[in-house]
Structures are given as structure tokens and as C-alpha cells.
Amino acid sequence: MKKFxxxxxxxxxxxxxxxxxxxxxxxxxxxxxxxxxxxYAAYFNLIFLVMFVPVFLTIMAIKQFSxxxxxxxxxxxxxxxxxxxxxxxxxxxxxxxxxxxLTIYFVKDGIHDFESSFCKESLVPENSKERQLAxxxxxxxxxxxxxxxxxxxxxxILNWFFENLPILPDGQAMNDILGIIEKYNEPDxxxxxxxxxxxxKFASFINWISVIIAVWCAxxxxxxxxxIELNLLLPIVLLFILHYSDxxxxxxxxxxxxxxxxxxxxxxxxxxxxWRMVNDYSFENSTxxxxxxxxxxxxxxxxxxxxxQKEFSFKEKYTxxxxxxxxxxxxxxxxxxxxxxxxxxxxxxxxxETVKESGQIIEVLMHKGLFGIKWY
Numbered sequence: 243m244k245k246f247x248x249x250x251x252x253x254x255x256x257x258x259x260x261x262x263x264x265x266x267x268x269x270x271x272x273x274x275x276x277x278x279x280x281x282y283a284a285y286f287n288l289i290f291l292v293m294f295v296p297v298f299l300t301i302m303a304i305k306q307f308s309x310x311x312x313x314x315x316x317x318x319x320x321x322x323x324x325x326x327x328x329x330x331x332x333x334x335x336x337x338x339x340x341x342x343x344l345t346i347y348f349v350k351d352g353i354h355d356f357e358s359s360f361c362k363e364s365l366v367p368e369n370s371k372e373r374q375l376a377x378x379x380x381x382x383x384x385x386x387x388x389x390x391x392x393x394x395x396x397x398x399i400l401n402w403f404f405e406n407l408p409i410l411p412d413g414q415a416m417n418d419i420l421g422i423i424e425k426y427n428e429p430d431x432x433x434x435x436x437x438x439x440x441x442x443k444f445a446s447f448i449n450w451i452s453v454i455i456a457v458w459c460a461x462x463x464x465x466x467x468x469x470i471e472l473n474l475l476l477p478i479v480l481l482f483i484l485h486y487s488d489x490x491x492x493x494x495x496x497x498x499x500x501x502x503x504x505x506x507x508x509x510x511x512x513x514x515x516x517w518r519m520v521n522d523y524s525f526e527n528s529t530x531x532x533x534x535x536x537x538x539x540x541x542x543x544x545x546x547x548x549x550x551q552k553e554f555s556f557k558e559k560y561t562x563x564x565x566x567x568x569x570x571x572x573x574x575x576x577x578x579x580x581x582x583x584x585x586x587x588x589x590x591x592x593x594x595e596t597v598k599e600s601g602q603i604i605e606v607l608m609h610k611g612l613f614g615i616k617w618y
Contacts, residue, residue: 252392445502456514515578
């Protein structure tokens, strides 16, 4: 027999967060009392409103901390407060684990499997795809969703399920696996998992680098030219990664897809580069040229993106909505890149000109701009 409950570290962390809510609520109420209570009825209502969140979180924490598993060789029990469920291994059908939630499909073997009902236990409808997981003799099948947040040794819990029943890939994960099987003709999934693990590590590295470089460019641009150039190059590097990863790394993250994403390498430079350009440069009577140059840059980048990526299919409606959304970021990148290239690589001799800025006439050093977009 093995018992698994909420870890002490998780409990302490949650109680620390809840204590912070209590401290804020009490401090706020004391402050209001010190400055004077003009309406006691309103003040008591304020006490209820301010204390509602920490009290609610306390109740939820106590309820969650009473959760634990007990595993035996051929059955397991799931306890939550005074409620208990016991399921024999022979009655389990499939399971899947995604974003901290464990979903179990099972059948009931008489009333002895349950000491009490669970609010998240639900009957699988007869006409659903999930019902196909049942055996022919199964009259009814149920599923139970269990939150695994803070449970100790969750890997050992999942191993017990791996040993007793097959895993069910769900939603987009199922589509991804079917695509791999079709593309590589019954591959060895040990090799597939190894490739995906390497792809995940590489994607995480690129995403972290993207965040760091974007923040560096926006807030601490020194050396200045290097910080700008790296933000210019990141989305270009993204195109090469999408192309040479052969589909093992994606730009988009659909549902519970098994593929890692490097979307931050396409989005972060928009904010880092855009913020720096807005703060450092002004353009004079060149709005038309600026947007034309940005639109051309955007078209070129969008075409290259569609050529390099291997995840979107124009046979799906989802593709059009996703590309429409990402077009906003791509155009933002195009505008930032246009401004950066026009100004940073403009080595023309500036001339003194007068411009009107914020209602005042000022004298500035005006540059011609690499694209003919005047800036100062």
C-alpha cells in the first residue's frame, strides 16, 4: 500500500499566499477605521467584501489539502475530505494527463466501488467518441477528473496508471500522434519522445532568450545597436527554426498539442523593438512612406513564414483565424523593423530643420532615412 497526499512545501506556499491576502485585508480595514468610520453599516459591508476572498481561499485550501491517494496492487482509493472513491484496476479503461488534470475512464462494478459520489464524476454519453473506449460488455462508462496540483510523487501515481491501463491521447494531442504515425509510418515512440524532449528544451531556451532580449532592448538598451539588432534578428531566426525543425517545433500552441512552441520569439520583439522605436525616434511628414515600407516588410515576412512553417493547413478554418491574429503581431514587428533599419542604418549627414512638436516650434537635426523616411 502506498499513500500520496499534498506536499508540505505546497501547503506552506499556499498558506503564505493566503496570509498575504489576510494581511492586506486587515491592514485596509484598520486604515479605514483610523481615518474615521462615517457609516457603520457601509463599514460592515466593507468587512464582508474585503474578507470574502481570503476566507474563500482558506476554505478551498482546507478542502484541497484533505486530498490523497492510496494505491494497492489491484485497486486505488481517492480521498477528498469525507468523500472516497475506490476503483478496481480491472474496471479502468483509459486515462490521460494534461495541465495538472488527471482524467480517468472507468466502469462501475456494483455499489461497492463507491462510498460516496463525486461532483466531478460524470456519465459518458452513449453517442460520444469517448464511449468507443468502452468494452462491448460495458453498459455504462464514467469519467473522473482529478486535480493533481501539489500532490507528492505524482510521477509514481501516473506510473501506476501506466502499468494498469493504456493512456488516451485527447484532442489535439491525438491529432498530433496520428499525424506522426502517418508521416513516419509506424515510428518507434521511444524515439519520438526523445525527439520531442530535445525539441521542448530547445524551444524553452529560445523563448527565454526572446524574453530577456526584448526586456533588454525596451528597458536597458546598452550596447544600444546590439540590443536593437538582436530584436531585429529573432523573428528571422524563428523562420529558420520552423523550417529546419521539420515540424517538431511549432509557432502556434493548439489545445494540448504535444509539440513545443516558440511563439515568444515572434511576439516579444514586437514589444521590445516597438517600445524602443517609439521612445527614441520621431518622423516628420513621412507617414505614407512609413506605412508603405512597413506593409512591404510585413508581406515579405508573412510569405516567408508560410513557406517555412509546417503546421498550418488551409483546409482548416482554424488556420485563417490564427493567421489573422498573428498578422497583428507580424505587422507590429514590420513597423518596428522598418523604423529601426531606416534610422539605425542611416549614415546620412543630418541638417538643421525646424519642426512643430507639442504645439511648439523647435530646431532638430533631421536625417534623410535609409528608406527616405525623414527622422530626428
